[in-house]
Amino acid sequence: MSLESVRYSRGSLAVLNQLLLPHESRYEPVASVKEAWEVIRSMKVRGAPAIAIVGCLSLAVELESNEVKEKDQLVMFILESLEFLVTSRPTAVNMAKAAEQLSAFVHQEAVRANATSESIRKSVIEWAEDLLRKDVEDNKKIGDCGAQHLLQKVPGHPITILTHCNTGSLATAGYGTALGVIRSLHSMGRLAHVYCTETRPYNQGARLTAYELVYEKIPATLIADSMASIAMKEKGVSAVVVGADRVVANGDTANKVGTYQLAIAAKHHGIPFYVAAPSTSCDLRLADGGHIVIEERPSQELTDVNGKRITAQGIGVWNPAFDVTPCDLITGGIITEHGVFSPQELQAALTKVMKEEGKRQKHEA
Ligand SMILES: CSC[C@@H](O)[C@@H](O)C(=O)COP(=O)(O)O
Structure with a gap:
């Protein structure tokens, strides 16, 4: 059984x-909602999809x-809880x-005859449970679609x-996005190796990804973030695949800080750079990453290690948790549950899917 965040x-x-x-x-x-807010803010639970799932549940x-x-x-x-x-x-x-x-859904449920x-309570509970399942x-789908795509497009196998x-x-609720692609390649017997960055300053790579990879028995090596370029040069990296916290209309992608420099290094080395994200992480209403x-x-998070200060008192600190990778550096594509798209194709592709989904729901109602 794989690890369960929730x-x-x-x-x-x-x-x-x-x-821990x-x-x-x-x-x-x-x-309660208040307790969920606290576990999310303190990062006891983190990761874009898991945050929404814990909040709604x-x-x-x-x-x-x-x-x-x-x-x-x-x-x-x-409505106030969601806000x-x-x-x-x-x-x-x-x-x-x-x-x-969910707010739109609640408004719709509330005006139904006999509501x-x-x-309302029952339908909101079912809506949240559906988010977990979906x-x-x-x-x-992201894992399988990404794995098939990489096998077709990326030279040199495994x-x-x-x-x-x-x-x-x-x-996430399970399986994972970028790690889902890795998991799918591994289960197909087509994965040679994974390099996971430690992901300073919060060390999600060293603490969590390394743990998941060992748990799943996936062949993997941990590297410091500062080793990414040399790993690309010397370790036969076929592709860089990362997740996303927000992909906007032009394909610019916010993800964990350090993603941007990986995309620059990947471009320098001619290695395709992919973002793997569900459509729930796409925000087509924002035109660009700015x-x-x-x-x-x-x-x-920067000055202390395991609760012990390692830096000089008085030093200034800047700790942005995310950075934005410009769409032109996402050279491989954006892997979604609906297919793999170039940043330029994403908006039209997802809009089409949403329209079809809207039609289907209207038909079913
Ligand atoms: C499927 S998770 C995708 C992203 O949420 C992930 O790459 C990331 O940046 C997580 O940041 P975190 O600060 O740990 O919540």
Whole structure:
């Protein structure tokens, strides 16, 4: 069984505290929206899809246990809870998108003839549960589609991948995005090796990806971020595959800080650079990456190691958690659950999918 970032059954949610990994696997209960906000902000749970899933499921859990509210009061509670959850972390778009979609859904449910508090509550719980189910499904599609694409397009097999941050089961509902592509290649017997960066300053690569790769018995080597260029030059890297926190209309992509320099190095070495992301991480309303809000994290993430200060007191610190890779550096493409697209193709392709989905839903309603 692969690692689980989230354990959910109706009325009960627990998250694996990722701050304790790889030394201890402790699941901590999340009984309310407020508790979800705190586990997301403190990064006990992190990764763009996992943030949205924990946020929405916490609302489902709170709805299951709360006393019955009058209909308008219930709708107000749901909308305010979603707004609050969006403030937990700003860069990943998944929570904001889920909040927007779920809010629209609640409005729609509330005006249905015969709508009651109970019917609204039930449909919101089911909506959140569906997000969990769909994320795993989409990740598997990303994994398979990305693996097939790389096998067709990338010379020299089996394939060696360099990846950044953590995009696996711990960052999603399961399977993973960039790590999903790696997992699929491995299960097909077509993966030679993975290089995972330690991902300073928060060390998602060293603490989490290395753990997932060892857990899954995938052949892998950990490198410091500063070793990425020499690894590309000397280690036969076939492709760089990373995840995303927000892909905007022109294909510019916000992801864990350090992604941008990997894309520059990949271009220099003629190595294709891929972003693997579900459509829930795509934000077509922003024209380009200049509009993305980049989260800045506390200075201690840089100045301290294991709670112990290693730098001189008084030094200034800048700690942006993400950077934006310009679309022209995403030379391989963007791997989604709907296919692999160049940054230039993405907007039209996803718009078409959304239109078809809208038509299908109208037909079913
Ligand atoms: C499938 S996870 C994709 C991204 O969310 C991931 O690459 C990343 O940047 C995570 O950042 P984090 O700060 O750990 O939440």
